[in-house]
Every structure is written in structure tokens, then in C-alpha cells.
Amino acid sequence: MALVEISNLRKVYYRDSQEIPVFESVDLELESGGFLALMGPSGSGKTTLLNILAGLDKPTSGSVVVDGQEITGMKPKQLAAWRARHVGFIFQFYNLLPVLTAFQNVELPLLLTKLSKKDRREHVMTALGVVGLTDRADHFPRQLSGGQEQRVGIARAIVSDPTMILADEPTGDLDAKSADEILTLLERLNEEYHKTIMMVTHDAHAAERAHAITHLDKGVLHQ
Amino acid sequence: MKYARLIWVNLVRNKRRTILTVLSVFVAFFLFTTLRSVVTALNAVSEVGSESRLVVSSAMGITFPLPQSYYERLRSQEHVESVTWANWFGGVYVDPSNFFAQFAVDPDTYLNMYPEIVVPEDQRAAFLAERTGVLVGSGLMERFGWTLGQSVTLQGTFLPGDWEFTIRGVYEPNPASFGDQMFIFHYDYLYEGSNQQMSPGWYVLQLADPTSAPEVINRIDAIYENSTAPTKTETERAFQTGFVTMWGNIGFLVQVIGTAVFFAILLVSANTMMMAGRERIGENAVLKTLGFPDSLLFGFVLVEAVTITLLGGALGVYGAKALFGPGNFMTTFIPGFEVHSSTVVLGLTIAIVLGLVSGFVPAFQAMRLSVVQSLRRVA
Numbered sequence: 009m010a011l012v013e014i015s016n017l018r019k020v021y022y023r024d025s026q027e028i029p030v031f032e033s034v035d036l037e038l039e040s041g042g043f044l045a046l047m048g049p050s051g052s053g054k055t056t057l058l059n060i061l062a063g064l065d066k067p068t069s070g071s072v073v074v075d076g077q078e079i080t081g082m083k084p085k086q087l088a089a090w091r092a093r094h095v096g097f098i099f100q101f102y103n104l105l106p107v108l109t110a111f112q113n114v115e116l117p118l119l120l121t122k123l124s125k126k127d128r129r130e131h132v133m134t135a136l137g138v139v140g141l142t143d144r145a146d147h148f149p150r151q152l153s154g155g156q157e158q159r160v161g162i163a164r165a166i167v168s169d170p171t172m173i174l175a176d177e178p179t180g181d182l183d184a185k186s187a188d189e190i191l192t193l194l195e196r197l198n199e200e201y202h203k204t205i206m207m208v209t210h211d212a213h214a215a216e217r218a219h220a221i222t223h224l225d226k227g228v229l230h231q
Numbered sequence: 232m233k234y235a236r237l238i239w240v241n242l243v244r245n246k247r248r249t250i251l252t253v254l255s256v257f258v259a260f261f262l263f264t265t266l267r268s269v270v271t272a273l274n275a276v277s278e279v280g281s282e283s284r285l286v287v288s289s290a291m292g293i294t295f296p297l298p299q300s301y302y303e304r305l306r307s308q309e310h311v312e313s314v315t316w317a318n319w320f321g322g323v324y325v326d327p328s329n330f331f332a333q334f335a336v337d338p339d340t341y342l343n344m345y346p347e348i349v350v351p352e353d354q355r356a357a358f359l360a361e362r363t364g365v366l367v368g369s370g371l372m373e374r375f376g377w378t379l380g381q382s383v384t385l386q387g388t389f390l391p392g393d394w395e396f397t398i399r400g401v402y403e404p405n406p407a408s409f410g411d412q413m414f415i416f417h418y419d420y421l422y423e424g425s426n427q428q429m430s431p432g433w434y435v436l437q438l439a440d441p442t443s444a445p446e447v448i449n450r451i452d453a454i455y456e457n458s459t460a461p462t463k464t465e466t467e468r469a470f471q472t473g474f475v476t477m478w479g480n481i482g483f484l485v486q487v488i489g490t491a492v493f494f495a496i497l498l499v500s501a502n503t504m505m506m507a508g509r510e511r512i513g514e515n516a517v518l519k520t521l522g523f524p525d526s527l528l529f530g531f532v533l534v535e536a537v538t539i540t541l542l543g544g545a546l547g548v549y550g551a552k553a554l555f556g557p558g559n560f561m562t563t564f565i566p567g568f569e570v571h572s573s574t575v576v577l578g579l580t581i582a583i584v585l586g587l588v589s590g591f592v593p594a595f596q597a598m599r600l601s602v603v604q605s606l607r608r609v610a
Contacts, residue, residue, distance in 0.1 A: 088523065089524070095522075099517070164521075
């Protein structure tokens, strides 16, 4: 059984009374431990699909089952708790809180758990170790390079050991060298730590690092 | 506690704005506490007046004296236990700005009538024995640095000339709101100094039973209704309240000023929180993405708002309390003026409510924030 099962998913936006379809009848499966790249031109709906999978957006109709749980019918409070437990999100623009250090940014998801301060510290340092930034734990985002910021973002996404990692254009704001480092890190997470990853990108080189590539174009998924 | 850091870093991320807002709240609460304490003190002054004592003054006003002959007749009234009288003496000590209350009284009956005036027995005897002796409140002694046995000269106003007194006693008021700023001397001295032209300014009657007050009041005023000096009789509390209301409706004034100040502060702190909320739309969206529930974000903003108003409020309230503690310089003008615990509690409660109200809208906005739209805006 697949970890993620998306069936007959439809998303429509409304502008006044006008219906603007994003995608129709999308079906997608992602196995546990898989690494899927979702490609497509701007406005094709790939970020919308990722947001729905993360429980940040609601589909117009259809079903999204993650690890046996249907999430489309969940209430906001349930979805927040579900997200905290199952989703690690990597943003294109890192979205670190500028007033917190790298350590404190990575610690954020753990504040929602019952872990003690000592345990939280251990988890955070482990996550920072995985991305190679233990020596930058006390640095603020403004003191880090773009690539380092994104690595902190990845540490934040994996620190609570979520069921899947969703990455929205994780290399979109980086130079080629930093982008390569990030993709290598994602590969490592997938291969060494068996993390299930779905990555949205419009960069063909980045997509090649995934196990599978799916294209979303004009609301239709081409696998 | 694990969220305290998150709230703290948001509070201090724009230090200048936070400090200015806290200072605005501080000033508002300092004003509120001071004004509220004025009302409390004035109310206490009016409550010092006893319900079992009646004041008989001229119906034409407190500045018009009453005949000496009224004394015996008032004393013979049913339900009246004892009678004393007093006069206002508007003397000047060195400079007119050194204002304090001076009363010429019938000393023996007056001190018996007022157990609120607590004076050592030997000083009481010395005061009673000397015609130019004077009994001075401890606060007034301290104010002018006087000592027991010292001679004090007042310049008469409506009775011109130098009036020599010797301080023979120092009293402590009980309760404090009775006031420790009075200068009490012998009526006989005033009488002689006025070439025997003076007569009592008002009489004070001690009733055996306070419930008989309405009957006695009506009877006395009826007796003198058609005389050359008609009377106005009222309980001492009503008499004191009349004095207090001569200041105008202080309570109403404070309420109006307080409401205006708090409304202004509400707008200031609400504006601060709205600006802070707008700046953090993206960050709140990230927190939601990480799984922070709406209720937690709502709570963060409210706690932040309450922290600002409570900090400013506490500074204002406790600042006023530190400045206007027991025996502060304002007691010279308003006996018993000090910041009471009830005012502190009220001030802090208002500060919390102010924080909750000013933080509610931005907290609600943070709670209802659409993650997808917010992240799109940030991107």
C-alpha cells in the first residue's frame, strides 16, 4: 500500500462567480521511502497540489490519504496536529524566523511535542548535524548564506522525524553550487534515512535527482 | 514556559516601538492611579464625618457666625449628649502659600467630642491650661519643622494683627484620613483678640443615638427658622461631603479623564499590535505550516499585548504608589492621600483588560490567517 494516495483530486478557484480550474481528476501515489519530483510550468498547480498534500489547502473534491488517514475531511485543529506529526515542509525562501537562532528555528516543531528541554536539544543538534551546521547553531539567519539557511530549513523539516518531507522549489533561490549541495542532502535523507520526499521544481536538473518525475501541465498529471 | 522565548523575541524585535508603547501606558496609568487616589482620599475625608454628630451652621453659609446664646439651648435638646463649637481662622504663617487649616475651638468639649484627635495626656493638659496654647497635627509639625514648646506667630486676615501661639501638644489622627495638618487653638483667645466681637462659627452636637438625627435636625432648624440667625443642621458626614463637593464632581471628572486616557491608550496599544501582526504575517504562516494550532497563535498575540499593557500599567501604578506612599507631600493638601491596594488591583486589572481588548483583533487575524495566501504574499 502506498504511503500517499491521491485520488480523483479536483481544485477550482472562484473569482466572483467565475470558476477557474487548477486541476481536474488528479491521481497520484507515492510509496514510502520514495523520492518524487513534481514538475510543471508556473501556474500549473504543482504548489497547490503540494499545499493540499500538506493539509494547508483544501481540494474542491477528491481524496488524499496519507499513511492510511484521509486528511481532506479534517478540521483545522486536527490538520495542524496532523501536520506537526507527519509533514516536514521545506520552503523556497527558507522562511526562517529572523529573530531566532538556527538552533531555535530548528527547535520550533519540537515545541509542539512533550519532549523535555534536554531531549529537544539532543534532537536539534542531531538534525543540525545531519545538515552539517552544528557549528552554526547560535547564528541568526542574517549571519548565514542562502545555502546554509536552506540547510537550517531542512533540519527544521526533519527534526521531528515526520512521515514525509514536502519541498517547494527548495533550490529555487540558490546558486548552482548551493543548489547541488541541497539536492545531495535531500538524496542522503532519502537513501540513508529512508525519508519519503515529494519535491516541486521547475528545474529539470533538480528533478533528475529524484527517483521519479511527474509533470503537471494544464491541470493534467503526466507520469 | 517553552513558548516564552518566542513571545519575548517578538516583544523585543522592535525595541523602540515597544518601549514607547510601554511608556505611553505608563503615563496613562500613573495619571489614573493618582486621580483615582484623589477621589479615594476625598471620599475618605467625607466618610470621616460621623453620622452621630450634627453640625449646626448658619443657613446663610459657613462664613456667617451663630450667636453664643444658641449653645445652652442646643445642649438642652432631647437626644443631644454634648455640644461644642469651632471657628475658622484664616491666619497666615510667614507667607500666604503656607496654607493650613486653623480652628479656634472650645478646647475641653472639642477634644471630648473628637476621639479621632489622639494626643498624649500631659500635652493635652498643657494645651488646656494655656490660653495661647495650640494643638498641632504631626504632619503640620513635620512640614514646618516645628517643635513642642515653640512659639508660632500667625498674621490675622479678617482679624488683623500678629497672633502669638505656643505649641503645647501634637496630635496623631485616627483614622489617618481625619488629617494631620490642623492647627487647633482656644476659642477664648480668639474671642478676646476680637474685642469680644466673635461668636461661634458652627456648633457640633453629639447624639446619643444616630437614628434620632432626622428628628433633631428638623427640630433645631424649626426653632431658629424665624430668628435673625436661621440654622442649617446636617450630619457631620453630610457637612464634610458638602465641603468635598465644593471641589466639583471630582468622581465624574476623573471618570471622564480616565475614559479618554484609556481610550487613547487602547488605540496606541492596538495600533502597536496591528503593526506587529502585519509584520509577522509570513512568520505566522510558517508557524501554522509547522503545525502550530490557531489557538496557540491567538494566545501568543494576546499574551504579547497583555505583557505590554501590564508592564506599562504596573510601572504607572507602582510608580504612583512609590511616590504617594503614606505621609507623602500631597497629604498636606488632601488628608489621607495615598495609593491604596484597591487602586493598585483596579489599575492592574484594567491593564490586563486593556491588553486583551487591544490584542484581540490582531490575535483573531493571526488565528484566521490563510497560510496559502500569506506564503504567496511573502514569496
